[in-house]
Amino acid sequence: MSAILLVAVPLLAAFLSILGKKLAPYLLLVVGLFNIIILFFVPEGIVIIGGFEQPIGISLLLDTYSRLALLLINGLIVLISFMNLGKYKKYAGILLLAMAGLNGMLLTNDLFNLFVFLEISGIAAYLISSSNKRPVKTFHYLVLGVVGSSLFLFGVVILYSMYGTLNMVDMIQKINLVGNYSELILPFTLMFIGLGVEAKLLPFNSWVKGVLGESNTLSGPMIGGVYAGAFGFVLGRYITNLFMFEGNLLLVVTVLLSLGILVGEAMAYSSSKAREILLFSSVAQASIVALLFVNGVILWAVYYIMAAAISKTILFFVINKATKEVGSDEIDQLQGLFVNNKVVGVAYTLITLSVMGLPLLVGFTIKINFLTQLAAGDQIWLIIVILLATLVEGIYFVRMLIKLWYKGNNEINVSYCNPLKIIFVIIALAFLTFGVYQTPLNNLDNSIDTVMEVVDNG
Amino acid sequence: MIQYIAIILFVFGLYGLLTNRNVIKMIISLNIMEIGLFIFIISVGFVYDGIAPIISSTADLGLLYVDPLPQALVLTAIVIGVGTTALALAFAKSIHNKYNTFNLDEVEEKL
Numbered sequence: 261m262s263a264i265l266l267v268a269v270p271l272l273a274a275f276l277s278i279l280g281k282k283l284a285p286y287l288l289l290v291v292g293l294f295n296i297i298i299l300f301f302v303p304e305g306i307v308i309i310g311g312f313e314q315p316i317g318i319s320l321l322l323d324t325y326s327r328l329a330l331l332l333i334n335g336l337i338v339l340i341s342f343m344n345l346g347k348y349k350k351y352a353g354i355l356l357l358a359m360a361g362l363n364g365m366l367l368t369n370d371l372f373n374l375f376v377f378l379e380i381s382g383i384a385a386y387l388i389s390s391s392n393k394r395p396v397k398t399f400h401y402l403v404l405g406v407v408g409s410s411l412f413l414f415g416v417v418i419l420y421s422m423y424g425t426l427n428m429v430d431m432i433q434k435i436n437l438v439g440n441y442s443e444l445i446l447p448f449t450l451m452f453i454g455l456g457v458e459a460k461l462l463p464f465n466s467w468v469k470g471v472l473g474e475s476n477t478l479s480g481p482m483i484g485g486v487y488a489g490a491f492g493f494v495l496g497r498y499i500t501n502l503f504m505f506e507g508n509l510l511l512v513v514t515v516l517l518s519l520g521i522l523v524g525e526a527m528a529y530s531s532s533k534a535r536e537i538l539l540f541s542s543v544a545q546a547s548i549v550a551l552l553f554v555n556g557v558i559l560w561a562v563y564y565i566m567a568a569a570i571s572k573t574i575l576f577f578v579i580n581k582a583t584k585e586v587g588s589d590e591i592d593q594l595q596g597l598f599v600n601n602k603v604v605g606v607a608y609t610l611i612t613l614s615v616m617g618l619p620l621l622v623g624f625t626i627k628i629n630f631l632t633q634l635a636a637g638d639q640i641w642l643i644i645v646i647l648l649a650t651l652v653e654g655i656y657f658v659r660m661l662i663k664l665w666y667k668g669n670n671e672i673n674v675s676y677c678n679p680l681k682i683i684f685v686i687i688a689l690a691f692l693t694f695g696v697y698q699t700p701l702n703n704l705d706n707s708i709d710t711v712m713e714v715v716d717n718g
Numbered sequence: 719m720i721q722y723i724a725i726i727l728f729v730f731g732l733y734g735l736l737t738n739r740n741v742i743k744m745i746i747s748l749n750i751m752e753i754g755l756f757i758f759i760i761s762v763g764f765v766y767d768g769i770a771p772i773i774s775s776t777a778d779l780g781l782l783y784v785d786p787l788p789q790a791l792v793l794t795a796i797v798i799g800v801g802t803t804a805l806a807l808a809f810a811k812s813i814h815n816k817y818n819t820f821n822l823d824e825v826e827e828k829l
Contacts, residue, residue: 372791379798386805395812396825399741402809406748406802407735410755413795414728417755417788421762426787 263307263322263367266295266330270360277353284352285345291356292338295363299330306369306429306714315427321369324708325562329366329493332566333486334359336573340481343577343680348391348478358384358482362490371416371426374494378409382458385487388479389471397470404457404467412454415447422447432501432715441506448503452513455498459491460546462520472539472576476584480535480576484542489569492549496561499553501711513554518645520547525652534579535589537656541615542572544649551646552630555639558706560630567622567691571615574687578608582674591660595668604676607684609661614691616654621695720761727754741810741820745803752799756792763788 273291277284304327307320337359341352361381368374382405389398420426422443423434435444457464472484499505505513524544528537545568552561582597583589598605614623627650634643676684694701707713731751738744763785771786773779810820817825 372794376794376798379802383801383805386809390809390812395809395816396822399806399809399813402802402806403735403744403748406806407732407751410728410751414755414758417759417762417791420788 261298261301263302263320264309265298266302266334266367267360267364269294270356270363274353274356274360277356281350281353284356285341285349288341288352288355288359289338289345292334292341292359295334295359296331296338299327299334304710307367315425315430318368318370318373319427320367321429321711321714322367323710324704325493325497325558325710326366328562328566328708329490330363332493332569333362333366333490336481336486336489336569339683340478340486340573340577343481343683344478351388351391351478354384354387355482358388358486362486365494366490369428371419371428371431372413373426375409375413375416378412378454378458381487381490382406382409385458385483388482389475391476391479392471392474394470394474397467397474401467401471404464408454408457408464410454411450415450415454418447418450419444428502429711429714432711435502436715445509448505449509451498452503455491455495456550458487459495459550460488460543461550462516462523462543462547465543465546468539468543469536472542473533473536475535475576475580477577477580480538480580481573484539484576485569485571485573488542488546488572489565492546492565492569493562495550496553496558496565497709497711499550500556500558500709501715505554510554514551514642517547517551517554518642520544521551521645521649525649525656529652529656531656532591533589534591534594534660535576535583537591537660538572538575538579541653541657542568544653545572548646548649551642552634555634555637555642556706557630557633558709559704560626560633562708563622563626563701564630567614567626570687571611571623571691574611574684575608575615578604578676578684581676582672585674586672591663592668593670594672595663596666596670596672597664597674599665599667600671600673601676603681604684605665607681607688608664610688610691611684612657612661614695616657617650619695620692622691623695625695625698625701720764721758724754724758724761727751727757730754739822741813741822745806745810748806749799749803752795756795756799759788759792759795 270291273287277287302322304322309318337355341355358381361377361384364377365374365381368377386398386402389401419431423431425431425434453464460468472480521544524540524547528540531537531540549561549565582594586593614621617623617627631643728751731747731754734747734750735744738747765782765784768782768784771783814820817828819825
């Protein structure tokens, strides 16, 4: 059993879904579950495609890092398609395409192949965002996405002209041999900008408000949760192994990311709309993830991405469903949402408190661990920035929760079906469990990313 | 020299994207930008006095060939470019259907 199935099967299913549109949503669920199951059986290592030995042919790299990412992405796509079962039927084929693109992006060991998967998942994302029925916002997203991926390709081609290879491992080996970082600043910056557009990093994230601010129960969780998680993992892989920022470039990137955290939190604080609060919080989280990878914190950044992706999937779903039924996402209009939905309310509250980083929840465990690692690296200013962001985050989330729990002038009746309630409660309980019992989280370490190990072993 | 032309085309496309408010003109700018990028990719594989990379007999071994990889890359990139342009045009059509204009300033006035 090969890791290539994780890309090939969803791609084949995406074509088949055109032939049988009624069965497409179920095909999506089956393919998603198939991917999750085979992930437990596929052996780790490099997968050579077409019999072309490295570095000539395209190869895939499956290690614990990409396995965790793939489990998260495929699991969340299955969850989102289950939560939207019976709705958005014509988007099932697009979700299969997104699954193939994101899986390929997380697996590939070839830089041009990464660009191809970046475009496939990008096209799927533009189509998913078109479900918002806001064509101008979707068009802006497409334009920014295409410019970003063009810049990424520009960077890749410059690297190819310098080192004569597109294989990531081979390129890292050659860069280590030459060791002249100053000539790599331009291609690395172009590639970082390209990935930064989709990863929602400041200042390349102007599309986010238009897309997530008008999202629905499909586009919100997909772009705010799944895509954010996948691009966090891809960005982490390349920051840790290829970019390895140093000198003035490191300073510029650190300042930009710190600004991204503070501006994201400030925008969320100043907003009165629930979806905007969530999306600006996501922008800040994306910058925190990138900042952790820049500072060599891998494991806890991975857990942070996973917790953030799962949280945002649920939070966006709950808010978008309420917005659809109430007709507005103003927090004042949603006041009292949980009065008649106590189970959903408790789960939502626990997940939100975890995002804030309150003790006894997994968010706290993750935050305390990465802050400890930053402290060990003498990154005091970064700790101050993250703590300040956590404080602001705490204020606006508590303000939001109080409004949602206390009855307003209008009674709100939003119905969440029982299977949805069970899913929310299971996730909230998982956050609570890993918050009080963190031994399983400590079983792994920074060596989950094996690229440098492969580079060292030739 | 050809790489400078490619970069100038890329910058022209980017300038067009930033200054135009007409959706169709923006898509054309996007294409100009992509063409600049494609020419840049092709130029990377260029070898002075190199011939087409087709080996038909053992006598051809040792000849100077241009790099075939950028040609394969640009072919893939062109296909992807066509796909995104088609999608952009579909969104342009739905903007026109909804607001009866291709101009984003006029769309904003109507919102």
